[in-house]
Amino acid sequence: MKVYLSFKYYNQRICNLINVLDLKHDEHCSIGLIINSNSLELYDRNNIEQKSIKVDFTSKKNNYRCNFFRKKNEILYKAVGIKKSYFPIVLDATAGLGNDAFILAFLGCQVIMIERHPIIAALLQDGLQRGYQDKKIGNWLKKRLHLILNDSFNILNTPFIQPDVIYLDPMYPLNKKKSLPKKNMQIFRNLIGQDEDAEELLNLAQKKAKKRVVVKRPCYAKSLSQDKLSFIVLGKKHRFDIYNTF
DSSP states (O other): OEEEEEESSOOHHHHHHHHHTTOEEOTTOSEEEEEOSSOEEEEETTOTTSOOBOOOTTSHHHHHHHHTOOTTTOHHHHHTTOOSSOOOEEEETTOTTOHHHHHHHHHTOEEEEEEOOHHHHHHHHHHHHHHHTOTTTHHHHHHHEEEEESOHHHHHTSTTOOOSEEEEOOOOOOOTTSOOOOHHHHHHHHHHOOOTTHHHHHHHHHHHOSSEEEEEEETTSOOSOOTTEEEEEEOSSEEEEEEOOO
16 A cells, blocks of 8 residues: 655654555655654645544543543443443444544443554554553553454454444445535545445345444435344434344
């Protein structure tokens, strides 16, 4: 995978990560990765004033969400079926920036993230490595949240993969009635694409999950499929479509 690599600092940990993921420097690529002293960030070379993207599991937003957690306000809790003494093993088949996977791990689930795009996987792995070293969250994060760089179709066709819950968060369709997404997320959308195979992935997930498949959707969008759609958990801006397994 080719990308423009900008070394603001020399960081051996991140250099090793780039080598492992086989990311190659391309002087002409419009998508860039900034190697900072302690983090890896994604940015648009055509708009360098635009805020870059990085994975930070220790962010103020995550810290607030964890510290002020309330079951009645955390719809992910209900969506994946967490009970008092039941914490399902979750396979997040479309990890993205890992926001929901992190919360599921915080709630007590064992979570395996799958990300097929090497650049996004690099951001995730960098975020994980920094998170593992954090004094507040490092201990439980190491035990509950892990990443695999691969295509979810490959992983789900592996016989020994049988998670309780498979979680899908495909790229949201554009809402023609509203303005474009935030500019930094437009970079992410351009990099990832439209997830044209989302419905096919749902069909496969329904055959592989032990308990249920959870699909995150914006409230304005239709469901990926009506086949075995069991119920919906509704939030303010998005919802979770819950599917039974085959």
